[in-house]
Amino acid sequence: MKQTHPASVIIVGGGTAGWMCAAYLAKQWGAKSHITLIESSQIGTVGVGEGSTPFLKQFFTDLGWQEQDWMPHCDATYKTGIEFANWTNSQRFSQYFHPFFTPLDQQTGELFFDSCQTLRSSRGNADVKPEHYFCAAEMVRKRVTPQSTKLPGDIDYAYHFDASKLALSLKSFSTQLGVQHKEGKVAEVYTEEGNIRGLRMEQGETLSADLYVDCSGFVGLLMKKALNAPFRSYRETLFNDAAVALPTQHNSNEPIAPQTRSVGMDNGWMWQIPLTSRIGNGYVYSSDFCSADEAEGALRKALNVDDLVPARHLKMQVGRLDEHWQGNCVAIGLAQGFIEPLEATALMLVQYALYQLVDGVDSAKPLASAQQAYNREMNRMFDGIRDYIAAHYYLNTRTDSAYWQACRHEMCVPENLQYLLDKWDSGACFETALDHLDSELVYLRPSWYCILAGMGRFNSPEAHQKAPVHQASLAHLAKLTAHYFSQQQRPRSGELTCGM
Ligand SMILES: Cc1cc2nc3c(=O)[nH]c(=O)nc-3n(C[C@H](O)[C@H](O)[C@H](O)COP(=O)(O)OP(=O)(O)OC[C@H]3O[C@@H](n4cnc5c(N)ncnc54)[C@H](O)[C@@H]3O)c2cc1C
Known part of the structure; x- marks a missing residue:
């Protein structure tokens, strides 16, 4: 059966995922689809989720939003990376920075990879602190925002924001585009042969649509509860x-x-x-x-x-569905799965799911093959992110609590993570190992180097020595700073930081 645009869509859930869906589908499908969003204020939303990844910039661009349109309303600030502290018991590796990357990092980035190789292969001591090699770290040190710098090229950065306020901004945008908002609780879900046939509201009204989007949060009202879609827990790997x-x-x-x-x-x-x-x-x-x-x-x-x-x-329920889109129902947001918030990836997954869904429908492929491709890709994303998150725990060297020891000794280590660690530890060419898994990895070369180096995964005796500093790299970053960073536009707390 070939697909056509669904003439009617019901989104169940008015958390950040539900309103992101409403805004994006209304923008993409416009008048071709009649979209209704149902939410119950009685049940409420998760309401947390303040961090993001650089991918989210694209989402706002797709909606036609400028930063000044939404950032001030959502108390938003810029994010250039994540600082990790106290994940090891080593003084030298007690802290590191996982930056977002910019094209200007190319030269110093190569120096970083070289230094990691030096320490990894016992060719001497070397500075392996990511923050000494990447522009994003320099922005943190100098307290400048990406927008206030004059850095050329496409700079990767993300945002922090009040998730509830962002949902409100998306709601107002969606309703202006014609999305119908229904307040009330879905009391019953009618199903037939793996499809949703309709919803009964607590007040008695029944509703039906061509496509149902389950954004009901951890409860998974449509997909998990009504359609009995199997849920694959990550509990053996991620304990939180x-x-x-x-x-x-x-x-x-x-x-x-x-x-x-x-x-x-x-x-x-x-x-x-x-x-x-x-x-x-x-x-x-x-x-x-x-x-x-x-x-x-x-x-x-x-x-x-x-x-x-x-x-x-x-x-938190950590894991994912095996099938995110089946029959006439697709689950997005916490209803489809969740990986704990360590790298703030949840809304990125919502956004990615939406892009894949719209592509799948617009491709006019037969429904079954569009769904198969969609489910495969969503599972790749979830599992790939899980692998990187799991690395943070598995690589810890803390001995001060049963929790940290369990993370090292009792974790079910994902296959791809184990493969990368074996290659890293054995001194084999790490680029070849990354290339080998290329089609499955979500995090790329610089991120893997940052975590492995940042957490001190080195066997060589030099790794126990005092950390040297790569002066040439720092000097290069300082030169960039002098050239591109504008000191006058530094944000102060309580001020808007969108640099406008
Ligand atoms: C501790 C924690 C920290 C997090 N940090 C981050 C972060 O830094 N970055 C990030 O990207 N994400 C983060 N997340 C995830 C993020 O909060 C969620 O992905 C995001 O809020 C989307 O949630 P949701 O809309 O899927 O679900 P919810 O917010 O739970 O919304 C569910 C909606 O479904 C409705 N609903 C449920 N049942 C019914 C019913 N029977 N009838 C009608 N309506 C119903 C509810 O009323 C609600 O509107 C974090 C999550 C947690 C738990």
Whole structure:
């Protein structure tokens, strides 16, 4: 059966995923499809998710949004990478930066790879700190935003934002494009031979459509519950299943650093995300090792916040569906799967799912082959991200808690991750190993080098020596800084940081 544009679409769920779907489908399919979004304020949304990857820039461009249109309304700031601290017990490798990359990194990037090779193959000591080689780190050090620099070319950067406010902006955009918004709870889902036949609202009304998009969050109302789609848990690999979040205020007039911080805790890690209005913080942990009260106590202590500031507790279901699109239903967002927020990839997956869905429908391929290709690609994305996230835990060298030791010794290590580590450890050509997995990897060469070097995965005795500094690389970055960074436009906390 060939596909045509669905004349009617029902999206169940008004979280960030639901409104991203509504906005994008309305923009792409316009008047060809009648789109309705149903949400229940009684149930509410997850409401966290403040970090993103550079891919999201494309989404706003696709909607026709300029940064000044949405950033001020969503308390948004720029992000040039993630700083990881306290993930090892080594002084030398106690902290590193995972940058987003720019074309200007090419020269110093090669120096970084060379230094890693030197230390990896015991050819001497070498500076393997990513932050000494990449422009993004220089932006953090100098507290400049990508927009306030005059860097040439296409610069990779991302955003931090208030996810609830972003959902509101998307809602207003979607409804202006004609998306119908229905408030209420879906009480029953009617199915027939692997398809959704209709929905009954709690108030009694029944609704039906050609295409159903399940954005109902972890509950997976349509796909998991009604269509019994199998869910593949990542629990054996990624142990964290809960989080507690707590906002704090900026406590100085220092310019905001354009980075997320990810700090190792006893039983997981803490995120710190600067928005213009506040800092979003949260402790992601495993409930096998730590109770909710203990996690909240540890977070309050780390942030020095008393009990008066309310904390928000969340449960996480980590894994993915085997089939994300089946029959006349597609699941997007938390309803299709979730990998914990360490690299802030969830909204990137929502965006990617939408692009694949629209391509699949527009390709006019027979439905079955479009669905097969879609499901294969979504699974590749989920598994590829899982592999990179798992590396953070597996590579830890902490010995101070049962949690960190379990991450090293009890993890079910994904096959591709094990393959890369074996090649890295054996001294074999790492580029060949990366090329070998090329079609399956989501994270590319620089990111793998950053994590392996940043966490100190070196057997050579030189890795235990004092860290040298690659002066030539730093001098090159300083030259770029002098040339391209404008010091006058540095953002201060509480000010807009969109550099407009
Ligand atoms: C601790 C944590 C940190 C995160 N950090 C990040 C991050 O840094 N970056 C990132 O990209 N992502 C992050 N995420 C993920 C991000 O929060 C989600 O991907 C995003 O919010 C989308 O969620 P959603 O819309 O799929 O689900 P939800 O927000 O849960 O929305 C579900 C919607 O479905 C509706 N619904 C459910 N059942 C019914 C029903 N019966 N009838 C009617 N409506 C119904 C609800 O009312 C709601 O509107 C994080 C998630 C967690 C848990």
